Amino acid sequence: MARLEWGAQARGKWGCSYKRTTLVICSLNIVIALYVLRCLYSSMYLYSSNNSSSQYNVKYTPDQTQKMEESMRIRKASEPLELVEVVKNITKGLAEQKRRVNLPLHLKHMVRDEILQLLKSLPENANVTEQREAVENWRIAKLHEANQMILGQENVTLAISSDEAAILVDAMQSKWSLLMEEIGLWIPPIIINEVHDDKPPGTDEFEEEPLAGRPVPPECHAELHTDYDGSAVRWGLTHHKESAADCCQACLDQAKRAKPGEMKCNIWVYCPSEAGCYSPDIYEHKHQECWLKYAEKPKLNFKDKYSESYRSAHPTAPLVVPWVSGVVSA
Template identity: 60%
Template sequence: MARGGEWGINKAARGKWVWGCSYKKTTLIVCSINIVVALYVLRSLYASLYIYSDRESHPTVEYTPDQIRKMEESVRIRKSAEPVELIRLVKKLKKELSTEVSVVELSEPLKLKITNEIIDKLKTLPPNANVTEQRDFAERWCNKKLEEAKQLIRERGTSNSTILLEEAVMLVKALESDRTLLLEDIGLWIPSEVVNKEHDDKPEGEVDELADEVLPGRPLPPECHAELHTDYDGAAVRWGLNHHKESAADCCQACLVQAKRAKPNEKKCNVWVYCPAEMGCHSPDIYEHRLGECWLKYAETPKLNFKDKYPESYRNAHPSAPIIVPWASGIVGAA
C-alpha cells in the first residue's frame, strides 16, 4: 500500500511537471511568432515607403517601340557623322606637342653673366655690320658657348665649382632646345629683313589713324628727322633700359651730344629711338620698355626694323605685339 501511494504521488508530480513545461513552451512560441510578424510588418512598411519615395524622385519613363527605334537611329547617325580622321589627327598632334622639349629657364645670375658677355662681344663687330653679320655672329657665339659648356661638363671630375657645373648643364639644355628664344630671353633680338611697302588700298573716306599725330613734349629740331611709329635698327651705343628722357627732343639731343663727345675709337650715335607711349613700348625681349626710354644707336646704313604697323606674320609669332608700332625714331643728319 505504501508503495502504491508513493507511485501515485510521483505520477501526479510528473504530470504537473509536464504540464508546466508545455505552458512555458507555448508562451515562448507565441511570443516568438508575434515578434517575427511585427518585424515582417515593419520591414514591409519601410520597403513600401522607400519604393514610393524613390519613384517620386526618379519617375520612370516608358518609351514606345517607335520612340526607341528613333533614338537608336539618332545615335547611329551621330556616330556616322563623327570626324574620325580629324579626331585621329588631333590626338596625334597632342601627342607630338606633349613630347616637345620645353624652353629652359636660366637663372638670373647666369642670364646676367651671358648678357654682359655677349654685349662686350658685340662691341667688337665692325660699325657697318648688317643684320646678316649680326645673326652670324650670334650663331658663332652660341656654338662657342655650347662647346665650352660641354667641355666643362666632361671635366666635372676635376672642377671645383658646383655652381659653374650647374650653369653649364642649364646652358647646354637652353642652347640645344631653342637658341632664338634664349637670345630673346637675354634681350638680344636680331630682326629679320623687313620690307615695308606702301599700299594705297585704304577705302575712300576712311580716316587714317596714324595721320596728324604729334610727339608729346617740346618740338624737335629739323636735324632730328623724327618719324612716328618707326623703329630703326643699329648697334646700341647707349642702352635705353636705364636711359630715360622727358621727350623725344631730349632723346635726339642726347644722340647729338654723344656723337659730338665720342672718342675716336667709339661709335657715334646717328640713330635715336624713343618710347613716347604711356603704357610702354613693345619689344620681343624679356624686358619691360617704359615711357621715356631712349636708345642711342649707330648704323652706317640705318635700316628699318618696323614702320607704322607690325606685319601680320610678326603678330602671329608674338601675340602680345600691338598693331601699331609705338616707337618714335630719327636718323641724325639725314637729308
C-alpha cells in the first residue's frame, strides 16, 4: 500500500512539473522570437536611415577625392574616341544619304550629259534667264516622255525601262534642285536689279540697315545684300571679324602678304546679321563670318532678294540676301 501511495504522489508531482516546464519553454520561445524580430526591425531601420542620409551627407577625405578624380581621368582617357568618331561619321553619312536622290548612276549621267549638251547649243551670249528657261523646257519635255513610257505609249525615244522611267519622274518632280546639285549643274537664280517706284503686289521692300562697326572704306566697294562667288582664300567658318570694314581689311592684308603663286584675295563676304546668314550649303553660317575669296572674273551668287523660284526649291531661304560683300583690286 505504501508503494502505491508513493507512486501516485510521484506521478502527481511529475505531472505538475511537465506543465510548468512546457509553459516556461513556450514563454522563453516567445520572448526570444520577439527579441529577434525587434533586432531585425532595428537593423533594417538603421540601414535605411544610413543610406538615405549618406546620399546627402557623404564627406570624402582629400585622399579619397584625389583618387576619385584620378579614376575619372583614367576612365575619360580610356574612352574609345576613335570609335565615337567613326559612329559620328556613320551617322552623318546616313543623314547625307537620306538627302541624296535615289537615282541610278547611269540615269544621273544621262541627265547631266543632255543638259550640258543643251547648254552648249545655246548662243554664247545667252544670259541666266535663257539658260534656266531652256533647262526647264527640257525637264518638262523629259517628264512628258517618261510618263508616256510608263503608260506604255509607243514612239518613245528614251532608252530606259519603264521602272527606271518611274524613278526618273519622281526625282525630276520632287527632288529636281537636289538632283541638279548632285550632278554639279546649278544655275544661279535670276538676278533683277531694276528699280521700280511701285512695290510688287504682295511684297514689301526691305529697308537698308547701317552696318555695325566703323565705316567701310571706299576701296572696299561694299555691296549690301550681295554674295559673290569665288575660291576660298580664308575659310569663313573659322574666320570672324568685328565688322565688315575689318573683313575687307583682312582681304587687303592677305593680298599684300600673299607669296608668289598664291591666290590673292580680291573678294570679301561678310555676315552682319546677328541671327546668322543663309547659304544653300550644309553649314550653319553665324554672325561675323568673314570669307576671303579669289576669282579672276568675280561673279554674283545672289543679289538683293532670292527669287521666288529659288525660294520654292529652298524653303528655308529668306526673302532678302543677308550677306554684304565687295570686290577689291588684288
